[in-house]
Amino acid sequence: MLGVCYYPEHWDEARWETDARRMVELGIRFVRIGEFAWSRLEPARGQFAFEWLDRAMDILARAGLKIVLGTPTATPPKWLVDECPDIIPYDKDGKPRGFGSRRHYTFSSENWWKESKRIVEIVAERYGNHQGLVGWQTDNEYGCHDTIISWGPEDLKAFKRWLRMRHQTPDQLNEAWGSVFWSMELTSFDDVALPNLTVTEPNPAARLDFWRFHSDQVAAYDKMQCDIIRKHSPGRWITHNFMGFILDFDHFKVGDNLDLASWDSYPIGFVEKFPFSEAERNRWAETSHPDIAPFHHDLYRAVGNGRFWVMEQQPGPVNWAPWNPVPKPGMVRLWTWEAIAHGAEVVSYFRWRQATFAQEQMHAGLNLAGLDELSPGGIEAQRVAQELASLGTLPDTRKARVALVFDYQSYWTTVIQPQAKDFRFEELCFRWYEAARRLGLDIDFVRPGASLEGYGLVLVPCMTEVDEAAHAALKAASGTILIGARTGSRDRNFRIPENLPPGSLSEMTGNRVIQVSTLRPGLSDPVSGIVAGSGIRWREHLQTDVEVLSTFAHGDPALTKKDNVYYLACWPDKNLLAATMRHVATNADIPIVEVPDHIRIRTRGDLTFAFNYGDSPWSVPACCELVLGEPILAPQELSVFRFTR
Amino acid sequence: MLGVCYYPEHWDEARWETDARRMVELGIRFVRIGEFAWSRLEPARGQFAFEWLDRAMDILARAGLKIVLGTPTATPPKWLVDECPDIIPYDKDGKPRGFGSRRHYTFSSENWWKESKRIVEIVAERYGNHQGLVGWQTDNEYGCHDTIISWGPEDLKAFKRWLRMRHQTPDQLNEAWGSVFWSMELTSFDDVALPNLTVTEPNPAARLDFWRFHSDQVAAYDKMQCDIIRKHSPGRWITHNFMGFILDFDHFKVGDNLDLASWDSYPIGFVEKFPFSEAERNRWAETSHPDIAPFHHDLYRAVGNGRFWVMEQQPGPVNWAPWNPVPKPGMVRLWTWEAIAHGAEVVSYFRWRQATFAQEQMHAGLNLAGLDELSPGGIEAQRVAQELASLGTLPDTRKARVALVFDYQSYWTTVIQPQAKDFRFEELCFRWYEAARRLGLDIDFVRPGASLEGYGLVLVPCMTEVDEAAHAALKAASGTILIGARTGSRDRNFRIPENLPPGSLSEMTGNRVIQVSTLRPGLSDPVSGIVAGSGIRWREHLQTDVEVLSTFAHGDPALTKKDNVYYLACWPDKNLLAATMRHVATNADIPIVEVPDHIRIRTRGDLTFAFNYGDSPWSVPACCELVLGEPILAPQELSVFRFTR
Amino acid sequence: MLGVCYYPEHWDEARWETDARRMVELGIRFVRIGEFAWSRLEPARGQFAFEWLDRAMDILARAGLKIVLGTPTATPPKWLVDECPDIIPYDKDGKPRGFGSRRHYTFSSENWWKESKRIVEIVAERYGNHQGLVGWQTDNEYGCHDTIISWGPEDLKAFKRWLRMRHQTPDQLNEAWGSVFWSMELTSFDDVALPNLTVTEPNPAARLDFWRFHSDQVAAYDKMQCDIIRKHSPGRWITHNFMGFILDFDHFKVGDNLDLASWDSYPIGFVEKFPFSEAERNRWAETSHPDIAPFHHDLYRAVGNGRFWVMEQQPGPVNWAPWNPVPKPGMVRLWTWEAIAHGAEVVSYFRWRQATFAQEQMHAGLNLAGLDELSPGGIEAQRVAQELASLGTLPDTRKARVALVFDYQSYWTTVIQPQAKDFRFEELCFRWYEAARRLGLDIDFVRPGASLEGYGLVLVPCMTEVDEAAHAALKAASGTILIGARTGSRDRNFRIPENLPPGSLSEMTGNRVIQVSTLRPGLSDPVSGIVAGSGIRWREHLQTDVEVLSTFAHGDPALTKKDNVYYLACWPDKNLLAATMRHVATNADIPIVEVPDHIRIRTRGDLTFAFNYGDSPWSVPACCELVLGEPILAPQELSVFRFTR
């Protein structure tokens, strides 16, 4: 199903009726509204102006559209910021981040909680039972513009409260953090300082706690909104629209509050933001890399416990990357179908009509700026709507054979202590995901500690702390497990485990990490044996008493195996990663379909979808019955088929 | 005529007499003094010490030198800054910019206006009728060191006043800025915040108004000084010494205050500061690029309404670029003659003698540091003086056949909203200028809205807002017009025009811009047809109902023509730009003389000047009578000739 | 002899006995302790807890270890910072640098001096006569993490006091600084402002004085500690552990306080931090460049007036560089012997056991993290201990034939006024040192003004101010002198000397510098003649009346000679530098042994040490008697031999 994001407050009321009608005509069924409208709902404290929204929702509902209403907390209005300046967040340099854009609040402010409760309650009460309303979105894009971690006085206050809960006494905090090092010992929780602006690096354990604290706050804040909404709006679901590659908080914990997850898919901007090579950036500039959106579809399907939407789908060029190309013709359609193939319930475009003013005026919409005239992206969306209608109900998404354990805390840990400047957790996970998808595999993301039963292959690219639940889940897994370097390298207090990494996994892997060598871009260590390639960036010196499948140049173990558990003792280069993934998938008896770098396939029930992100055609396997598309997959085209043998 | 910048206060009084005599002997006629001498004129509030300046001016005048006196406002002394700390400017991060160098004031401070009026009045009264005085310079190098825009409390106060004038009511301001987006609405002008330090980008309309406000302030401040001077110093002209590539304020508006413009020409430093390629930087490191100084000569001739000086001419290596090479032998002479060829009335060297102390001690002068001994640059200046004397009065500069419309606001707009990281307005204009000069064309700069009558070819590289006057001037133009991409893309409130760009120009061009694609450095879109090459950086998708002369790879229009109006829908690469310029000049029936990249020609009356910036010789056209120089133009040489056929 | 750094406070008391025993077994004789333990010695003001340190020192002493005790001033505890917030340093942007790591104090704070005196006195009194104690270390790594220069209110206060002493009156300060330039004149010392945060660059003379002031403070602060220690701890020596490539203060002046110098040798990190080319970085990533550690051994032997230790020797990978590779097997042993070859009395490893917590947990120790088990580096240290024992007492280090005059102030001067962005004083000195070492030469560092008698060759890469003592020492030198560009270019007040550079050296050299050209990386000026190559970066235009041995492309002098004094008028590229060094060494009759770029030799008494930092073997000269190692020097191996002919 398709949806769209709409801002009635941006357009003359006379146009709403036409807009609603044209949405329905295009094939749109859902419309998200309201998430930035606080200043229009409450122009001054306690002076509410709901009538316009009443009328807008009535018009949309009458046209047959289902409404998703956003709580307006992402944009507190000026009068509120002036009344409660303590809601303002602080950057890492200690500077307040002012009014004039969005997300100008810190989760630590008690006043902010009070005000958020107030406005959410009022909005939920008024619209909770509107006949057009089907669901809610809390806030908007938690974490966008680096807004999880704030470094102000309110944050310090809240951090101290959090630390008191976690560590109980100053002595225990000193012990946990190893404060004896450099005389950093505290005698009371009041002594705690923000872990920024220190002369050299602050204590990594303090930084990790500060990150955990902020992550916890996001989940708690979101839960507060959900609780209020549920009270006033029975029968409606709740979601939040997450972003791509924002790892500053544990999305799984926010997901626990929600009925379904959703995310905002802007594939092209990530070509500049993700650490691709220049060659990759040029290759994928106008289509995006074929795994960027799918990576997130799979991640958010897990965060939503099986259910997800794309809440905002890029419908043309955007405004926020260093360069913003027009997507190649066909890509808006392709991205939409790719989301559906991964199980998206709804793909909702951002936005109905390009704005003619303010920050996002260069962001395309389904309609040209200010006009009632479909943009090129709008025309593609129209085609998808027709195709969707012709296909009827799609089969459900099945459990994949491959699980990828994805751990937000490992991102925090490796940012705090990179040891190699280019040890980028998100890049590592992405490259493992890409390597598996090049084998035609469907992948489920799994949070640490969740059950791994039923998976033929479990991938653990990097999980720095393996807590008891994660350890138990790995022990209980019956499939093949591939564990990456740095896993088990820290305990819960950011300390090296008692008998060296991988700590509690030493028994399962049979290994002990004696030394770690990190390698600058010019250096690598060749790997040979069962799988071959090179180790780059991070390379461990193992002591092992198990089978060694591949070794580094000087004979050290690179890939080991004990029972069903493989351990890869480095950051693998492309060749080593591909070879290892092929080896473990084969070992796990999972059928693979190797695809070129510009082709991806994905199944949903008995349907297989194939997508062409590149410049050369690809032949759909001969054994298939085509449901949509052609047997020769042209550039920017897709085919849907059933395997008949 | 030649001049020089002199600082009597830097040298023992005993040397002034000799200095004046040696200046005259060298052939210097004008001397600029006084612009940094506040602490010597008023060592403490109200305690004036004019005697030294009286004596210095008397000595200079008696030696036969004509004096240009600078108002000393670029360097408020310490006692004044301590008394009135609110004159201190703030940087974009909100940090005050302290005492200890120069230009440490904000144009927004009311105290600063009061103090400026006071000192200018006192100086103008005392020296306004001095027999040696011929003219004044207001302040020094407005905008140098990023000093136009200040982000402090005084600036916010003044900005609110300015906004009240422009927008009348908060509602109209909200409407103009589109404040409804992200709940940024204001209920009073007191709500306005500085458009910096926001969580993500601030509203572009607010930023543009903030820029306009600062630009307006510069013009008003300068006018205040001019009004005082005119009252006390009848019969003397007024100028200001502008800088190169400082686009933070509208120089044309300051020019309106002045009798003539002047600028400070340091060609070599721009090799590092202008966005040249590394190859260009290496090629031009010791000569500068052949269009750097001419671009500004032509610009400031327009700002001065036909009259301009070079107030400071680089006489050797300077101190402020990342690297500071000694210019190739001959370049000081060549630059001087290039300025004269473009109509400079006087070329004044900075400075008479290299200082032995303080910030600019590595900056060459006409004399060696601390000595009465000509530097290599001094010897070249001496030669120019002799050559000038031998040539006698030069003919007047004529109106060119080519006009280049140059719009400061388009710089502000594209900095605020680049959309492509490398969309650099100044680079675009420079490349268009260069392409025209490679065809041997003389060029006049024209401000937006000024008459374009009489020009055979009008170049509009980029004018984001086409206001009524600019529109009318283009409509009235009878010559060929070449309009570049992004022109007409915004209305006066930074909004997209009602029926898409180019807004009011859609009738003249026959085009409508449906989408814009911005392309990273690795990408380009090939153009073929009447002119060929590639589009880079910025590439528009046009709807057109007029003649298409060239197209992009997929058939979209790249160059269109309606009557006398060409529209080029991209940032052209070198080949496309050269081909287009050749095509439109030919179409306009303008005779062209293609020159190699290191040769430039320029006419003044019936004289043609040719300059060799490179390493290989060039033959002066055979049809000429030589007035100066040789028929074979050696490296770093110049020739002056009359076309005889 | 070998030593180790030990932190009893990091480990359970039950392990101390074992640790001490295992140290002695490994062959360690010295143990440094205590330098970060303030919070454990004085957990709250006036509440002392010495018992644990008493016990630890007793255990170490009983085991036969000689103790070096550090004063704990590098890490003031939280309660002290809270009591005296004025001890906090400020960064160049004016931001306070907070508690939470180390070195969070400014030398300018009077409270800090009071508190430092107090704790040093208390510690010195308690332990000054402990039977195990042999020496003291003051503080820890002055200058690490950019902690010499602080930009806060306490610093301004102390700077004013210092200026009053140096300049006596505001008029003399104005004259010295050339404050008349840009009206920067002051009327009282209270007018002085910090030389940061100015609109454009501050006065270089002010910056230099600010730097000198901070440098002086370090020496005075260190002397204060030394005076207290000497009073309470008779018969014990004092050292400080300096760092590599920290040039922010004059180490020679601190050295004047000490009985011996020591430094902390982390060769691999400098591969990333020193301005090597990428090719060099890849080549030396796992061994370090062969001159990095030796350069400092020779420097600190001079700072210690002939006596030095390596107080902290890298024993494996560290944690603080962008990448931290494991050193190649053999390198820990090689580095240790290289230090000994250069005269180190003791090489002390950092640290006994890798920490499992806090900032340096990824820093290797002689034992694995948290364990009683030697690391690979520990095993190499063990081997060195055995080899040292087998060799017995080593002969003394002899005076070298080559002196390199090393002047900290020239670093400050060229940072303040680079004129070429890549004029890096430390790189210049390092390259001259490297070129001499490639000829097999031993080198002594000499401070400016110290006697140069007895040296066959004196190298002066760059000494911007040549004061009377330095001038006299050069005049008195009988050896060959090679003077580099920019020497003598400034007087004591950062002014250009009266008759141009090289000022007072113009008579010795016969030269006068008319112009300076600085060249961007793509440019160079070829040099031919007696020595050939190219000038890069900095190239002087000389007037000379002496012998010209080599010239630049256009005939200007590049290398001149007057009597025993050579002057090289540029930054030499590799070829020119090698040729020049060979020429002057030959001229000085010093025997040379050219070695490949990965081999270095060094003599100590009648022993010659050879080291192989590379991948290919090298044959020890045939004329030798081997004392240690093989005649074919394998990669990462060393040999010790006596020349027998």
Ligand SMILES: [Zn+2]
């Ligand atoms: Zn969004």
Ligand SMILES: [Zn+2]
């Ligand atoms: Zn100037």
Ligand SMILES: [Zn+2]
């Ligand atoms: Zn250290």
